Amino acid sequence: MSGLFAEPGMDTNQPETPPHVRRLPEVIVNRIAAGEVIERPAAAVKELVENAIDAGARRLEVSLAGGGVDRIIVTDDGVGMSADDLALAVDRHCTSKLRDETLVHISTLGFRGEALPSIGAAARLCITSRPRGESGAWRIRVEGGKVSPVEPAAGAPGTSVVVEDLFFATPARRKFLKSARVEGRHAENVVRRLALAVPQTAFRFVLDERVLFDLPAQDMAARSAALLDASEADGFLEISGERDGMTLSGFICPPSVHRSTANGQFMLVNGRPVVDPVLKTAVRVAYRRVIEPGRHPVVALMLTVPPDRVDVNVHPAKTELRFADEASVRSLVIGTIQRALEHGAGSVGVRPVLSSAPRQARIWYPPEKGAAPPIPAPAFHAPAPEGVRFAEGRLQFGDAPAARTLPPVAMPSPGAGWDAPVVSAPPATGQAEPAYGASLQPAAADHPLGAAIAQVLDTYILAVAADGSLVLVDQHAAHERLTHERLRAQFLSGHVQAQRLLVPDVVDLPRVQVELLLARQPTLEKLGVEIEAFGGDSVLVRALPAMLRSSDAVSLLRDLADELEADENGAPDEMAALDGRLDAVIARMACHGSIRAGRRLSVEEMNALLRQMEETPRAGTCSHGRPTWLKLSKADLEKLFGRR
Known part of the structure; x- marks a missing residue:
């Protein structure tokens, strides 16, 4: 048949001449x-x-x-x-x-x-x-x-x-x-x-x-801030850590500063810029609970490793590495970043620059309904009430400053909790309003979120920090994070309660994944997952976390096995398949158990919330990765009003 497709004159019976090996030019x-x-x-x-x-x-x-x-x-x-x-x-x-x-x-x-x-x-x-x-x-x-x-x-x-x-x-x-x-x-x-x-x-x-x-030639902090387009106002944090002869230093931004791609992640190993999957995975795991899904954190990391424990001669581009101990590198990066993120709102995102004399915060409210009509301003320059100073001798708006302020409130102690029920009762009838112009206590230097001065739309808390910056807090998002951290600590303080299955599930997996799961049996049991070997290519699931009552054991184990295979140095409590599902349940519980938007708070309750935010890990974002507070410095306000 081959002759049907042969060219005319071609001898199809001759053997094909084998090609000769030759040296290329x-x-x-x-x-x-x-x-x-x-x-x-x-x-x-x-x-x-x-x-x-x-x-x-x-x-x-x-x-x-x-x-x-x-x-x-x-x-x-x-x-x-x-x-x-x-x-x-x-x-x-x-x-x-x-x-x-x-x-x-x-x-x-x-x-x-x-x-x-x-x-x-x-x-x-x-x-x-x-x-x-x-x-x-x-x-x-x-x-x-x-x-x-x-x-x-x-x-x-x-x-x-x-x-x-x-x-x-x-x-x-x-x-x-x-x-x-x-x-x-x-x-x-x-x-x-x-x-x-x-x-x-x-x-x-x-x-x-x-x-x-x-x-220009500059130090590492200034160079990092310039290249990452970040500043101290963004909560630019310096980090450092050490483990097994390796050191990690650098700068990270809080979870509220993120990008749509990983272009904001700069990594150096022994002074060499690299794009390494081990480091990228470690950064992702460190931020996973505090950043919105699909967003990428902004970091500049400098890792120093003994030369005999890293191989840079892997690819001609020299951007890929091989670490002798990837697990130690991963642990160093995750642990160092998480420690920085867990210092609470007082350290992440708020970096007060105190002046020699702390400013006092004042807030003016409009007159309440039924209040006496405003007093017309006198034609002469009337002296201001005692304790109140104005730049002008009198206001030029035709009205005297008819307003009330929050009463002076002592700053709560750093250990003040947020466990008391949230009840906001109106002032007793006949209670004297404080004199207008009364000032709040200055925000203490060790309270970076400042003192509460007002509540807007019964949802947002306004506070003034020690440096005069304006701090805005979403009360529901903030309390949701506080509740989330408390619930998570309760669930993970010991063994997560497991719910035994009436009929154990058999999950068929590749042998490599079975071995990975069985090698992590002790950790899985602490998380409420009980498994055992069931033949060469199968795993028997006997119990799941009680919180995941409606979860499918087969899909859960398969997802977890896939993630462990893709990241052999990872731990089950870092994988989204298990820890992510547990965290999602805790997040839903925290959301339903937190104060709602539209709830009126007293000034004591607002300050107590601020104090606990300063001490709670990851308080800069809620359980869904959204910011819980914003800070507007003098420069930010001037920019908004076109002053610069």
């Missing part, structure tokens, strides 16, 4: 290798900026045109290269950075010697470099893998690299690139992450003749 080898190292313009930018940092640059400028496809220019003031160094720099696997042939103690960002040859194989590359102390510079050109001789040139001390017409020699790769806008955004993200690694180096990034950022 060096140009083709370099172009194939370039596809691994330089997958898009951002990868080329990354390699060039890393070279500049390793050269000791203190000032670095990156300029892109056409998203980096048309042109990339990276200029630095580093040590520069001689003519001999330039000739070797564009040859594959030539580097000045690798001092340890065991690939263990790697202290530089680059070490493979592949970046410049890969770029030169796929684009038009021109390098001009002048060593410090030399009177002249040298230049070398590479186009599509063809190297030109080194020649003298004019140039400032340092190195300038120009890449033009990227992927002109590999058109198959070029046609799969995104738009110039998308490619430029990827390159910007890469430069931002590298800028975090060396805050002592000034960075300037220009995209299509627009300066996107120009950062």
Whole structure:
């Protein structure tokens, strides 16, 4: 039958000649290798900026045109290269950075010697470099893998690299690139992450003749805040932790500050920017109970690991790592972040800057119904009542200030609870109203949420902090978090109560998942899940948490097994399949057991709520991840009113 499809004149009986193994030309080898190292313009930018940092640059400028496809220019003031160094720099696997042939103690960002040859194989590359102390510079050109001789040139001390017409020699790769806008955004993200690694180096990034950022040399806190677009007003927190010879430092934002993507998460391992799944998963777990589903926290983490316990030679891009002990790394990140988030509202999101003299808070209410009509303002400058000071001698609105204030209330002690029933009784008939203009006690410095001064719409509490900032609290969301934490502590203080099934369920799973579940039997029992082996590929479920009365044992175990397989270092109490369902039930109980919107509170009750928020973990968000309070500083208010 094969002869029916043979071409005329073809001898179908002859055996097919086997292909011969041949050595590929060096140009083709370099172009194939370039596809691994330089997958898009951002990868080329990354390699060039890393070279500049390793050269000791203190000032670095990156300029892109056409998203980096048309042109990339990276200029630095580093040590520069001689003519001999330039000739070797564009040859594959030539580097000045690798001092340890065991690939263990790697202290530089680059070490493979592949970046410049890969770029030169796929684009038009021109390098001009002048060593410090030399009177002249040298230049070398590479186009599509063809190297030109080194020649003298004019140039400032340092190195300038120009890449033009990227992927002109590999058109198959070029046609799969995104738009110039998308490619430029990827390159910007890469430069931002590298800028975090060396805050002592000034960075300037220009995209299509627009300066996107120009950062001076600064400390890590200022650099992190600038790159994350966060500030102390957002509750920018410094964190630190240590475990098994590893240290973690950095800065995180409270759960109320989040993004739609993970672009706001910057991670350094031994000073190297990485995109590591272990670290990303740990951050997600640490924020899981306090952030809205589908949103991503904003963090800048710096992890230091002994060099012999991490492998950076995993991928040519050098953004992936292998940790010798992933479980310890995960525990360090989760524990450090959660400790910072559990200090209560007083530490997360409120960072008072106290003045030498605390301000006093006053609030003016409109006259109540049935109150006496306002007294017309006298034509002369009447003295203000004792204890009240106005900027003007009299008000210019035609009315005297007819208003009442909340009575002075002593700040509750830090241990004041919120367990008393919420009852707000109106003032007794005939009770004297306080003199208008009476001032509340100043908010104490150790009470960052301040003193309550009013309740708006019987739903929102207004308070004034010690620095004069205005604090707004959603009373239902805040009390929901307090109730949630109390209920969760009760349920998890010991073993979660289990409800035995009348008929045990048999769940068939892959053998790997069965082994993962059985290895965590003790932890599962504490959470109210009792299982046992039932054959090689099955698990017998005898009990589930009593709180999950209507749960399907089969779907629960399968979801939990899938999550444990995807994250082998995770614990069952960190998995959404089980802990998430328990937490959802607790959240519903907390929601129904909390004070409702529209409930009028007394000033004592409002202050008691504020004090307990300051001491309750994760009080910055409710059980659903929404913020429980907002803070408006003087600068925020001036911005709202167009003063700045």
